[in-house]
Amino acid sequence: MTIWTCATCAIEHPDTPAPPEVCEICADERQYVPATGQRWTTRDELAATGMRIVVHELEPGLHAVTTEPKLGIGQRGLLLQTPQGNVLWEPPGFIDDAGIAAVHALGGVTAISASHPHLTGSSIQWSHAFGGVPVYVATADKRWIRRPDSVIELWDGEAEPVPGLRMLQCGGHFAGSSVLHWPEGVGGHGALITGDTIAVGGDRKSVNAMRSYVNNIPLPRRAIQRILDTISPLEFDRIYGAFGIIDGNAASITRRSLQRYMDWLDGTPKE
Secondary structure (H helix, E strand, O other), X not given: OEEEEEXXXXXXXXXXXXXXXXXXXXXXXXXXXXXXXXXXXXXXXXXXXXXXXXXXXXXXXXXXXXXXXXXXOOOOEEEEOOOOOOEEEOOOOOOOHHHHXXXXXXXXXXXXXXOOHHHOOOXXXXXXXXXXXXXXXXXXXXXXXXXXXXXXXXXXXXXXXXXXXXXXXXXXXXXXXXXXXXXXXXXXXXXXXXXXXXXXXXXXXXXXXXXXXXXXXXXXXXXXXXXXXXXXXXXXXXEEEOOOEEOOOHHHHHHHHHHHHHHHHHOOOOO
């Protein structure tokens, strides 16, 4: 039996003798199957190419967990340390012994989650490597689970994977798209870990939210308003997205950017 990984999105699939015909995540309108067709890979195959896990500090209490070279969508996994336990957010679609040892040295993993189905990576393999810790999946995104397992815990609305860290369901990109609020981040000024629920703009001074980023499908006003309403009560100075960081004044940047989005949807841009 083999754990199959989609080479395009790097999401693990059930351990079966043969790979699925297609990755349903990539076949959905929010993602894509390459022109060259569906391709699968495995942990052993990736290791044979020199793939490895790299862990490095972003700020005290927060480490990036990534692959070298880039794999799939190429998101940056995050290990968030707290005295009550560590959360692994959006782990990469690969795992190796050196990466496991590096994460163990930082206190291990208490819970695993992701902002949405595109960035779940090899969550189940990472969970099993740390004793079967829970993998949180929003109930609204249950249909997108690619590798069912008893470690999966469904949640709705709000969850606390470890005391002091809040996951909040915003919707938008996916019905269950969420963010993780870290009040003690940035020296107590707060950080919001957003994945692709709220994406960091290329200018690093704006954010955006889309149904599909790669296929340019926008969200309706009501979805943007829900995201804004969900995050507005939170205090945070920094955003860690899946692919970028807003390093200061992130709360006001988020509010301004999402309001600008809605103004353009309404045909009443102010700039």
